[in-house]
Amino acid sequence: MSGPIKFGHRVEAFGYDVLTSILRLLPFRFVSWLGGALLRLIGPRTSKHHIAQTNMRIAFPNASDADMKQYLRDQWDNTGRTFAEFALTDRIRAFEDDAKITVEGLDHFLNNAPGILISGHFANWEVMATVLTQSSQPVRVTYRKINNPLIDQRVREQREAYGTQFLVQKSTHRGGRELFQALRNGESIAIMNDQKFNTGLKIPFFGQNAMTAQGAVRLAIKTKRPILPMCVVRDGARFHVKFYPPLKWDRVGERDVDVESGVRAITSFIEDRIRENPAQWFWVHRRWPKSTYKDKS
Secondary structure, eight states: OOSOOOHHHHHHHHHHHHHHHHHTTSOHHHHHHHHHHHHHHHGGGSTHHHHHHHHHHHHOTTOOHHHHHHHHHHHHHHHHHHHHHGGGGGGOOTTSTTOSEEEEOHHHHHTTOSOEEEEOSBSSTHHHHHHHHTSSSOEEEEEOOOSSHHHHHHHHHHHHHTTOOOEEETTSHHHHHHHHHHHHTTOEEEEEOOSEEEEEEEEEETTEEEEEOOHHHHHHHHHTOOEEEEEEEEETTEEEEEEOOOOOOOOOSOHHHHHHHHHHHHHHHHHHHHHHSTTSBOTTSOOSOGGGGSOOO
8 A cells, every 4th residue: 555544534444444334234236226226316416417417418419308317317327336336246256157247259358368358437347357357367457546545455455356366557657567568478458448548649539539548559559469349238236248359440550540540449439339328338537628527507
């Protein structure tokens, strides 16, 4: 654990521990429902609602007011379920007969490993990590460090409890070297490629430029390993994880041009999955520039 521990950190961690302890006394399905019900009630009353609404208007400019209202309600349900379910993710066994997960296209992963698995914050994204780390192939999963070091430690321990033993911190030179070496050593890596990355490329995302990470594509070009898209879809407290064939994109032999083309291909994949299930993406993230979210009313 690094960084100074503040009093506020300890208070937050205490609250996290109390809530987690309560949730772990309950069945997974009920915890999932409860999280969704609470966020459907609380979410629209927070500043995050404006962010979600702004994002959805960009992505679905032709949606009716009734559709938009339903999308917003359903995305709060999904977000609440996802956060509540995290306390119980170690109970999920992806490949057992009574699993809460069905898996499609696993051979795309197994037959192309080691590969660079890419996805976005769909449904409960931790479920994808569960499938990866409980498969027969070694996988290193990237993560974004939480500001509160005490909660960061607890989250890492929970991920390790369901099988994720190799976490690599995103957006660091050390992390990039670890990912490169992992691929060289025959290990796959998993990267979320859908959130704002300030030092990335300006790539159109639903028609508006958004700063997008390029690390997955650069690693693919450098190591000659395939990019393997995947996603997860929620059905209440059950999930369907799907692996897709290796990503193909046009290459001309010029690194910068090929990198941008690859990032555009990943972005297109993310957009398509969002269109398929509009409420199951993490809409409360500021994906576009800050000025996009200024209240113009």
